Amino acid sequence: xxxxxxxxxxxxxxxxxxxxxxxxxxxxxxxMRMHATTKAGTLGAGLVLVAAAVVSGDLAVAxxxxxxxxxxxxxxxxxxxxxxxxxxYDRVELWDRTHHDDLEGRYDEVRxxxxxxxxxxxxxxNESP
Amino acid sequence: xxLLDGPTSLLQVAAYIAFAATTLxxxxxxxxxxxxxxxxxxxxxxxxxxxxSVSLIATYAIAADQALFLDAALALAxxxxxxxxxxxxxxxLRRRSSHE
Numbered sequence: 114x115x116x117x118x119x120x121x122x123x124x125x126x127x128x129x130x131x132x133x134x135x136x137x138x139x140x141x142x143x144x145m146r147m148h149a150t151t152k153a154g155t156l157g158a159g160l161v162l163v164a165a166a167v168v169s170g171d172l173a174v175a176x177x178x179x180x181x182x183x184x185x186x187x188x189x190x191x192x193x194x195x196x197x198x199x200x201x202y203d204r205v206e207l208w209d210r211t212h213h214d215d216l217e218g219r220y221d222e223v224r225x226x227x228x229x230x231x232x233x234x235x236x237x238x239n240e241s242p
Numbered sequence: 243x244x245l246l247d248g249p250t251s252l253l254q255v256a257a258y259i260a261f262a263a264t265t266l267x268x269x270x271x272x273x274x275x276x277x278x279x280x281x282x283x284x285x286x287x288x289x290x291x292x293x294x295s296v297s298l299i300a301t302y303a304i305a306a307d308q309a310l311f312l313d314a315a316l317a318l319a320x321x322x323x324x325x326x327x328x329x330x331x332x333x334x335l336r337r338r339s340s341h342e
Contacts, residue, residue, distance in 0.1 A: 120256035123304060127260035127267075130297050134267030137274045137290050143283050146274070150290045161260065161297040165304050165312060168253060174309040178300070181316045185296070188323040192289060195327050199334035200282035 119168035126160030129153050142208040143200050151193040155185050257305035264298045285329040292322030 136149025159182045166178035202224050207214065249255045271294060274287035296315045303311035 116251065116253045119304065120253050123253075123256045123260050123301065124263075126297060127263035127301065130294055131263040131267045131270075134270040134290060134294060137287055138270040143280065143286065146283065146286055150286060150293065154290055154293045158293050158297045158300070161300045162312075162315070165300045165309075168304050169309055171309065174312065177309070177312050177316070181296070181300075181312065181319055184316070184319055185293070188319070192323055192326040192330070195330040196282060196285060196289075196333075199330040200280070203280070203282060203333050205280050205282050 115167050115170060119164045122160050122164035122167060126157045126162075126164060129157030129160060131157075133157055142211070143205045144197060145208070147193050147197055151189050155189045158182075158185055254305055257301055260301045261298070261305070264294055264301060267294045268298070281329075281333055285326060285333070288329075289322060289326045292318060292325070296322075 130153075133149045133153035136153060137146045140146045140149060162178045162182040162185075166175035169175055169178070201216065202220065204224055249258050268291060271287045271290040275284050275291070278284055296319050299311050299315040299318065303309060303315070
């Protein structure tokens with residue numbers, strides 16, 4: 114019984130990891146790729162770890178596997194936030210079909226360099242009353 | 243009984259399928275590390291490779307029935323997190339300090 118449950122968890126976890134990696138490979142800009150790793154990737158690795166916990170049948174091993182999963186759940190959002198912030202300050206290019214950036218013009222003093230389009234939009238907004 | 247003899251139970255069949263899927267995921271993430279284009283993309287893909295490695299190690303722990311490998315998964319998850327945070331700090335600070 115636990116073997117069948119473990120097999121299902123294992124295959125679905127591996128499937129989510131594969132989907133997340135395909136997202137990293139195929140999605141058009143950094144922030145969308147981040148969307149794939151943080152959610153699908155964490156879920157996939159977590160399902161595989163839960164499968165290891167279910168299959169082992171040993172409480173000590175199960176606790177260890179679930180602990181790794183909890184650690185991933187805690188760290189993935191933090192790592193994604195820190196990296197996303199750094200990338201936005203670094204002016205990582207957005208997808209060319211992005212039509213709305215809520216943060217545009219709000220972080221110009223901490224952002225690095227000044228690509229023309231973004232800088233022009235910010236000054237135009239500041240000059241018009 | 244060795245893993246090289248092929249799958250001997252339902253669980254091992256599942257583990258072999260999972261091996262194939264995670265290996266493909268590993269390759270896809272690695273392509274993103276190579277093509278970039280920005281440093282942040284590479285760091286993100288490396289983070290993903292760490293995650294894939296954790297699942298690969300957990301799958302191997304299941305297939306080989308060796309719970310000890312989970313310790314390696316824990317260590318790798320820790321290192322992956324610290325590496326990502328350190329790289330993010332680096333991205334944020336490297337060019338700002340050279341501008342001032």
